[in-house]
Amino acid sequence: MSSILTHRLFWPVVMLLVLFAINLVAFPGFFVIEVKDGHLFGSLVDIVRNGAPTLIIAVGMTLVIATRGIDLSVGAICAISGAVACSILLGSPNPGSVGTVVTAVVVAVVISLVLGVWNGFLVAVFGVQPIIATLILMTAGRGVAMLITEGQILTVNSPPFKVIGSGFLFGIPVAVLIAALIFTAAAVLTRRTALGMLIESVGINPEASRQAGVRSRGLLFTVYTFSALCAAIAGLVLTSNQTAADANNTGLFIELDAILAVVIGGTSLAGGRYSLAGTLVGALVIQTLVTTVYTVGIPPIATMVFKAAVVTAVCLLQSPTTNAVIASWRKPIAARFRKATV
Amino acid sequence: MTAQNPVVSMTDISISFPGVKALDGVDFRLFPGEVHSLMGENGAGKSTLIKALTGVYSVDSGRMTLAGADVAFSGPADALRAGISTVYQEVNLLPNLTVAENILLGREPRRFGGIDWRAMRKRAKELLTGLHLDVDPGSLLGDHSLAVQQLVAIGRAIDVEAKVVILDEPTSSLDADEVAELFRVIRDLKSSGVAILFVSHFLDQVYEISDRLTVLRNGKLVGEYRPEELLRIDLVQKMIGKDIAVLDDLERRTHSAQSGGDLDGERPIVSAIGLGRKGAIEPLDLDVYEGEVVGIAGLLGSGRTELARILSGVDRPDAGELRVDGVSRRFRTPRAALSARIAYSSENRRAEGIVDELSIRDNIALALQADKGWFRRIPKKRQDELAASYISALNIRPANPDALVRNLSGGNQQKVLLARWLAVAPRLLILDEPTRGIDVGAKAEIQKLVANLAENGMSVVFISAELEEVLRLSNRIAIMRDRRLVADIDNDDLSVDSLLAVIADGSVTSGATS
Numbered sequence: 142m143s144s145i146l147t148h149r150l151f152w153p154v155v156m157l158l159v160l161f162a163i164n165l166v167a168f169p170g171f172f173v174i175e176v177k178d179g180h181l182f183g184s185l186v187d188i189v190r191n192g193a194p195t196l197i198i199a200v201g202m203t204l205v206i207a208t209r210g211i212d213l214s215v216g217a218i219c220a221i222s223g224a225v226a227c228s229i230l231l232g233s234p235n236p237g238s239v240g241t242v243v244t245a246v247v248v249a250v251v252i253s254l255v256l257g258v259w260n261g262f263l264v265a266v267f268g269v270q271p272i273i274a275t276l277i278l279m280t281a282g283r284g285v286a287m288l289i290t291e292g293q294i295l296t297v298n299s300p301p302f303k304v305i306g307s308g309f310l311f312g313i314p315v316a317v318l319i320a321a322l323i324f325t326a327a328a329v330l331t332r333r334t335a336l337g338m339l340i341e342s343v344g345i346n347p348e349a350s351r352q353a354g355v356r357s358r359g360l361l362f363t364v365y366t367f368s369a370l371c372a373a374i375a376g377l378v379l380t381s382n383q384t385a386a387d388a389n390n391t392g393l394f395i396e397l398d399a400i401l402a403v404v405i406g407g408t409s410l411a412g413g414r415y416s417l418a419g420t421l422v423g424a425l426v427i428q429t430l431v432t433t434v435y436t437v438g439i440p441p442i443a444t445m446v447f448k449a450a451v452v453t454a455v456c457l458l459q460s461p462t463t464n465a466v467i468a469s470w471r472k473p474i475a476a477r478f479r480k481a482t483v
Numbered sequence: 484m485t486a487q488n489p490v491v492s493m494t495d496i497s498i499s500f501p502g503v504k505a506l507d508g509v510d511f512r513l514f515p516g517e518v519h520s521l522m523g524e525n526g527a528g529k530s531t532l533i534k535a536l537t538g539v540y541s542v543d544s545g546r547m548t549l550a551g552a553d554v555a556f557s558g559p560a561d562a563l564r565a566g567i568s569t570v571y572q573e574v575n576l577l578p579n580l581t582v583a584e585n586i587l588l589g590r591e592p593r594r595f596g597g598i599d600w601r602a603m604r605k606r607a608k609e610l611l612t613g614l615h616l617d618v619d620p621g622s623l624l625g626d627h628s629l630a631v632q633q634l635v636a637i638g639r640a641i642d643v644e645a646k647v648v649i650l651d652e653p654t655s656s657l658d659a660d661e662v663a664e665l666f667r668v669i670r671d672l673k674s675s676g677v678a679i680l681f682v683s684h685f686l687d688q689v690y691e692i693s694d695r696l697t698v699l700r701n702g703k704l705v706g707e708y709r710p711e712e713l714l715r716i717d718l719v720q721k722m723i724g725k726d727i728a729v730l731d732d733l734e735r736r737t738h739s740a741q742s743g744g745d746l747d748g749e750r751p752i753v754s755a756i757g758l759g760r761k762g763a764i765e766p767l768d769l770d771v772y773e774g775e776v777v778g779i780a781g782l783l784g785s786g787r788t789e790l791a792r793i794l795s796g797v798d799r800p801d802a803g804e805l806r807v808d809g810v811s812r813r814f815r816t817p818r819a820a821l822s823a824r825i826a827y828s829s830e831n832r833r834a835e836g837i838v839d840e841l842s843i844r845d846n847i848a849l850a851l852q853a854d855k856g857w858f859r860r861i862p863k864k865r866q867d868e869l870a871a872s873y874i875s876a877l878n879i880r881p882a883n884p885d886a887l888v889r890n891l892s893g894g895n896q897q898k899v900l901l902a903r904w905l906a907v908a909p910r911l912l913i914l915d916e917p918t919r920g921i922d923v924g925a926k927a928e929i930q931k932l933v934a935n936l937a938e939n940g941m942s943v944v945f946i947s948a949e950l951e952e953v954l955r956l957s958n959r960i961a962i963m964r965d966r967r968l969v970a971d972i973d974n975d976d977l978s979v980d981s982l983l984a985v986i987a988d989g990s991v992t993s994g995a996t997s
Contacts, residue, residue, distance in 0.1 A: 354818035
């Protein structure tokens with residue numbers, strides 16, 4: 142009992158269940174999942190599909206945060222990645238061909254990787270504080286995206302490209318499959334190898350790690366580059382779903398949602414121990430919130446305020462003070478119980 | 484004295500952490516105007532008891548009274564308001580603030596809604612004068628030596644009209660004069676009716692200053708004694724729960740190893756030739772041979788640690804060269820030194836040693852894993868074997884490889900750190916103050932381990948402020964003074980006094996080799 146209560150995923154999961162319950166009351170068909178034309182449909186499917194970009198970015202963000210860092214540039218990299226892909230598609234005589242789409246995706250990803258290396262370079266080699274280092278690209282990146290799109294919203298008509306964001310494979314949304322792939326890859330890559338332990342070690346005590354021979358520079362390059370890769374893929378999913386690249390709005394504020402997802406999932410911004418499972422729950426909480434706004438009928442202008450309220454609640458529930466209070470409630474009960482049984 | 488009522492009385496106190504029963508039904512009393520020493524090995528529960536008394540931990544069960552009234556502190560600030568003031572083992576002050584700000588932090592004198600800086604400096608100056616400490620209250624704390632910082636911490640503790648002052652290892656970084664100074668302050672406090680809880684691993688100091696002793700072992704109370712009624716040997720036995728023949732055995736073996744230690748004609752594993760670094764050490768020569776323990780003696784700040792950091796690649800030299808097996812090497816990082824199998828165990832265990840939120844297993848495997856790279860993960864089974872073998876070989880407690888190192892006592896953290904370096908099978912192991920702040924039992928275990936390692940061919944550079952320890956373990960002793968190597972002497976007929984003479988005068992009268 143107590144191990145469940147003190148588990149770091151306890152409150153995020155409770156929050157998710159509460160949000161589900163609210164939705165169920167407002168909309169009794171909330172849990173219904175139907176198969177239409179061989180595709181899965183339903184509110185839950187929507188939540189997972191719309192939450193995919195945030196989850197993808199949050200996975201990369203988790204590893205960055207575990208090293209005591211933060212990556213504010215992911216939203217801008219989303220915009221750049223989408224802008225690059227769309228401008229290649231528009232510049233091609235045959236935007237509908239699979240070959241063109243593959244080229245567009247690969248070029249967008251490679252450019253984003255270069256941006257990730259740039260972030261890693263500033264943080265690992267020059268020792269620039271991560272929040273400052275990535276702030277550079279956060280602000281400059283949207284400008285770069287503007288230059289690529291020449292200030293236009295680039296609308297593309299390319300069926301293979303559209304599949305990334307809104308297609309289905311085996312009845313499951315492709316965006317969800319991509320998110321699942323990234324999540325699994327990150328989990329396997331960090332936990333089946335020693336990457337996770339070394340990242341945590343650097344995040345907890347950089348100097349001790351250095352003296353133990355851990356190559357923190359390489360690790361920092363890795364996490365910032367991986368974060369940029371995640372951002373690039375999320376950007377492609379978003380752009381594909383909108384069938385347009387919008388330098389100003391693609392991935393706007395998504396870095397904040399991703400950071401929130403990581404924090405709700407119980408990974409400390411101070412670095413160290415991280416939980417990808419927590420990040421998954423966190424991303425679902427955030428997306429379910431957005432859905433709840435619509436099902437409950439909260440006016441869209443109040444969305445941000447509502448979201449802030451729920452996030453505040455989760456953070457307060459997870460705070461050390463709250464945990465101490467809960468522990469002090471539990472103790473007398475446990476003691477009474479012990480006496481009763483003796 | 485028994486007619487008096489205790490100012491603090493703790494009855495049947497128990498505290499558990501995940502996987503550890505830190506305190507198990509312990510009683511403790513503290514009377515006004517006495518110095519009461521809390522004795523025990525690392526992990527005996529001394530720090531836990533102190534943290535229970537100061538409200539850092541809440542107790543699972545038991546009763547605590549202060550001046551006769553039941554108390555349950557919600558935190559250190561609460562305990563402080565009630566008159567219980569603590570100076571922790573590792574200085575918990577802010578090096579980037581001034582001395583005055585540190586002393587009066589949180590209770591600054593106010594004026595017109597702001598801080599009255601002048602009154603603050605004046606008050607700090609008075610306190611420092613009371614401690615006979617000639618320090619500018621406006622200077623930054625971080626610019627002073629650890630000893631001065633320690634005394635400032637005590638100044639902070641006594642400023643609050645404390646009924647109880649807790650001194651947890653206050654002397655571990657002080658030299659003899661500073662200790663005498665501290666004891667004078669303690670006696671002043673005592674005569675003014677303050678109760679003092681004293682924790683130290685130096686038995687001489689405990690016997691000199693204490694009116695009463697309480698001994699803990701493995702979280703349980705062993706008993707309360709008066710120092711004049713308890714022989715030292717009995718005290719040590721009560722603390723470690725077994726007799727200490729191991730130490731005699733150790734001494735015998737080290738000396739037999741020394742008699743066979745004729746190293747002429749062999750090539751040193753590591754040699755420093757004119758090795759130096761501006762502001763750290765003057766250029767010096769030093770050779771370390773296989774299976775040899777080289778002790779480094781010298782006062783705090785003499786360049787002991789700086790030498791170790793340069794040998795191990797933590798800092799880079801700017802003069803001279805370092806040869807490993809006769810080949811000139813430049814270590815740009817500790818990683819490079821580790822790949823040449825030179826390991827350095829920092830004196831600063833908490834900041835540069837352990838990774839406190841990782842498990843015992845991860846901490847032990849860290850250096851080995853770092854060497855293999857992230858991709859070639861040490862298989863879980865091998866990690867478990869590694870952890871299990873070191874936990875039993877070094878007697879690490881709790882013997883649970885999943886326990887977070889944060890929850891371990893200082894001595895056990897030190898052992899985990901040693902295990903990490905031993906796991907990479909170093910040829911040269913540089914130990915910087917491996918026994919500082921840890922108890923007699925763990926100290927003997929670590930000393931025995933060092934002797935064993937050298938017997939099996941590992942070379943060890945052993946740095947310690949305790950000359951007895953350096954003498955007991957080393958085949959050869961290098962003496963540092965004012966950032967210079969002043970002597971490099973075979974440990975044949977050296978004594979603490981002859982070492983002290985060299986440290987004090989910087990000249991060797993007999994037995995010099997190089």
